Amino acid sequence: MINKKAKLILEDGSIYEAYSFGYEKSSAGEIVFNTSMTGYNESLTDPSYKGQILVCTYPLIGNYGIPPITSNKKKLKRFFESNNIHVSGLIISYYSDNAFHWNMYKKLSYFLKINNTVGISGIDTRSLTKKLRDKGTMLGKIIISDNVKFYNPDKYNLVYKVSIRKKKIYGNGKYKILLIDCGVKNNIIRCFLERNCTVIRVPWNYNFLNEEYDGLFISNGPGNPKEYKTTINNISKVLICNKPIFGICLGNQLLGLAAGFDTHKLKYGHRSNNQPVILSGTNRCFITSQNHGYVIDSNKIPNGWKIWFKNLNDNTCEGLINFEKSFISVQFHPEASSGPTDTQFIFDVFLKFIKCKKKK
Numbered sequence: 001m002i003n004k005k006a007k008l009i010l011e012d013g014s015i016y017e018a019y020s021f022g023y024e025k026s027s028a029g030e031i032v033f034n035t036s037m038t039g040y041n042e043s044l045t046d047p048s049y050k051g052q053i054l055v056c057t058y059p060l061i062g063n064y065g066i067p068p069i070t071s072n073k074k075k076l077k078r079f080f081e082s083n084n085i086h087v088s089g090l091i092i093s094y095y096s097d098n099a100f101h102w103n104m105y106k107k108l109s110y111f112l113k114i115n116n117t118v119g120i121s122g123i124d125t126r127s128l129t130k131k132l133r134d135k136g137t138m139l140g141k142i143i144i145s146d147n148v149k150f151y152n153p154d155k156y157n158l159v160y161k162v163s164i165r166k167k168k169i170y171g172n173g174k175y176k177i178l179l180i181d182c183g184v185k186n187n188i189i190r191c192f193l194e195r196n197c198t199v200i201r202v203p204w205n206y207n208f209l210n211e212e213y214d215g216l217f218i219s220n221g222p223g224n225p226k227e228y229k230t231t232i233n234n235i236s237k238v239l240i241c242n243k244p245i246f247g248i249c250l251g252n253q254l255l256g257l258a259a260g261f262d263t264h265k266l267k268y269g270h271r272s273n274n275q276p277v278i279l280s281g282t283n284r285c286f287i288t289s290q291n292h293g294y295v296i297d298s299n300k301i302p303n304g305w306k307i308w309f310k311n312l313n314d315n316t317c318e319g320l321i322n323f324e325k326s327f328i329s330v331q332f333h334p335e336a337s338s339g340p341t342d343t344q345f346i347f348d349v350f351l352k353f354i355k356c357k358k359k360k
């Protein structure tokens, strides 16, 4: 089969020639790169990538296909991070059509096609990444048929596209976690279910002030954290309570904004499975999975709060803690999926806080 020709056009005017191997349509978004060697299925279905076109620096993609797509709508998909693909496109170097894996169901190009997602190959993604590292993340568009306009996801509130619409309950564990869903990854829910929790998943703008729960969780999600005014406002109202709060990635940013921290955008973000973070006050380093473009400013720290972790590559804030109040959050992904599970103990820290409060 001869694949259709495609073009990647960046906002600085550079043009790259490529071939389509996914759904054939033009698409625009913010071009971001991920340096992981594995995990394309988890990344494609991570809702935090909404509005972004993903570049994989690892040169060979597709070689293990995609795992089975379980179809029971009531259950979480077993092998994916949400029900469908969220990236606006996938840019790779070499597409391996000759895929094999013990758990393979279909090829990657099939998965892109049934999700109406464009995928292009034949681009030197490492040189493209060098450009994005030098100049910073850029807008870009993939042209296959018609021309399309550049699209800047930071200017929109994308959460309504990825958050659940109605409250939903998972599991029947002892500890009740109220989960604010801004585009949660399935593995976060799985991590709670494995720890004797009931997860009450509510929409991003849900007024949870009268809900009964033992701990509040704020999820990951797409776009600029400052677009989440309703969520930030709701969180700020529960900061006077003493119920434990835990945030991951966007959740870290939203908790920070509610507590009086500020956020800014990084030049090209952290997206990979090998980001080193250091636990403040120790020499202990952890290798973490990450996917974010924004960070908390470390220069203005409200009373009672501390920077919990720092990134060892660029020294940026990787987590917050208010020990007195049992509020914790991390910029990285302790649930991993894909990536190292070394920091999954953070879920246990949160549950320890919950157990302590319940005893009192």
Ligand SMILES: NC(=O)CC[C@H](N)C(=O)O
Binding pocket: 048, 219, 220, 221, 222, 223, 224, 225, 248, 249, 250, 251, 291, 292, 293, 294, 295
């Ligand atoms: N994974 C996330 O939650 C990402 C948070 C936010 N959208 C950022 O890019 O920084």
